[in-house]
Amino acid sequence: MDFQIALLLGQDGITNGAIYALLALALVLVFAVTRVIFIPQGEYVAFGALTLAALQAGKLPGTLWLLLGMGIAVAAIDLALAVRRGTARRIPAIVGWNIVYPAALTALLWLVKPAELPLPAQVLLALAVVVPLGPMVYRLAYQPLAEASVLVLLIVSVAVHLTLVGLGLLFFGAEGSRTPAFSEGNLEIAGLTISGQTIWVVIASLALIVTLYQLFERTLYGKALRATAINRVGARLMGISTTMAGKLSFLLAAAIGAFSGILIAPITTIYYDTGFLIGLKGFVGAIIGGLASYPVAAAGAVLVGLLESFSSFYASAFKEVIVFTLIIPVLLWRSLTTRHVEEVE
Template sequence: MDFTIASILALDGVTNGAIYALLALSLVLVFAVTRIVFIPQGEYVAFGALTMAGLQLGQTPLTIWFLLAMAVVVAGLDLWDGWRAGRPQPLKVLRAALLPLAIGLLALWAAPQKLPLFLQALLTLAIVTPMGPLVYRLAYQSLADASVLVLLIVSVGVHFALTGLGLVFFGAEGSRNPSFWDASFSLGPLSLSGQTLIIIGTSIALIVMLWLFFEHSLYGKALRATAVNRLGARLMGISSTAAGKLSFTMAAFIGALSGLLISTTTTINYDSGFLIGLKGFVAAVFAGLASYPGAALGALLVGLLESFSSFWASAFKEVIVFTFILPVLLWRSLRDPHKDEE
């Protein structure tokens, strides 16, 4: 291996690491606020990439109908809960369901129109992002105070459900989306594509925006308070339910955006998101599911490890990447011993 090959592999590792960093940050966010190890994070990646592929073909992706169905079911559950509690609030329920219903109906009209690539990307984000709070309402909200183990088991079930639905929605064939920028730049021995710059730049911009959100916005500070002490946040008037829905909304947005970015460099199948999300999980574990800078650093290490492993032992690159989690877990167990489940 010479310097040129090492530079190319490093650039590839940084590009993939930028995607893994976004997923790792979303996993840390969800776990910090809700104590949920969100295994289905990768499914948002696949849903975003394959929904975009359907729009490219002028089709109406079944994810639109899935969004509408979930919105109707959630509205029905909210009405039923309000009726059982003796406080029916149909107008409040209608307002909550109005946004996903409006997005779904708009998407049904816009999908066959073959909009420009950028508008298709925005429409994809608009379709997939509202699925986050809807999934939280259906699967997790009633179990918000359950143990971490119960929430983990529910996450496994949600993962299998979404993977099966992905097969129904998109079929077994994979898809790859066109690049958002076809330019090419030379930097010494390296050839930088415009898409690579978009991936790295988008990841950096989103990380900075997340930092600004948590440091300088009221909602961000509310999420931080919920992450530090759920009971204390409730006593201060911060709704843990609203915090959970907001964290899942952000996770769905990050997952869908990651799918749009990575689908321009590799073919995505209905079950590809699990493997991609698992690499983000390895990076999040590197940070103990608690530190955002640590998660970003772990994602960069995972990306570089995957890239160089593909050169030295391409048949075992996934094994090498996932074996990386074992010494990390051992190190964290010795460094931060836990005496209870939490």
């Protein structure tokens, strides 16, 4: 390997690591707030990319029908609870978010021609379809079991993952899709050619990380998420709704996943089940951070991207094995250095 090849591999590693860092941050956020190891995080990556590809092809994406169906299911459950508890004032919000919004979005996509819209509008429409699925998944699958053990929540995550993968195959088929690049230009630095899409990925990832930092530090909802992550019982006693915090964390996780999928769709072909492997690599980064530290998780995810890139050069047949083997020494080190405390039921 010469220096030029090392630079190219480093460029690929940083690009992939930026995406893994976003997913690692989402996984740490969801686990800290809800104690859910969110295995389906990668499905939002695939849904975001494939939804954008469907819009660019002039088709109504299957995720739109999933949004409609899940919205009706959530509305039915919440309306029944509102009537039973006598909280009729919540009915307009329930109907508006879960029924009116998906119906209006469906009518909009039916009337306009998404393939003729500019790329920013297509991206916004794809996010508008996929992101609301996050809190809906939480409401249907996790909220009823919010006080269950981590093991039970993990089993539910496996079930949700398998369900979403099957729905992805039903909606988009087995063929992969790739979207046009955001930029066709290249940047030359010291003899190294950096593609415009790589620059887009890195800059957009850094911008999203900074935005999340500002959200947690300067907004009331961000501080509520931090309080819930630190102490759920204490946050509840201070008037913070842990249900609201759970839905918000899943909303952010869905937004991060869908945005990540849109960023990498021009770089690699996305299939209905591609997100699972990408999400697992983000999970390795989250494990390096102990599912608690955002900076360490992001750094670990970049390390995973670099390790994957250089492994593909030296031993391409074993690059996945090398990447996932990284989790073993990390878990061993944490097991030896962490004081074990029995879980209080």
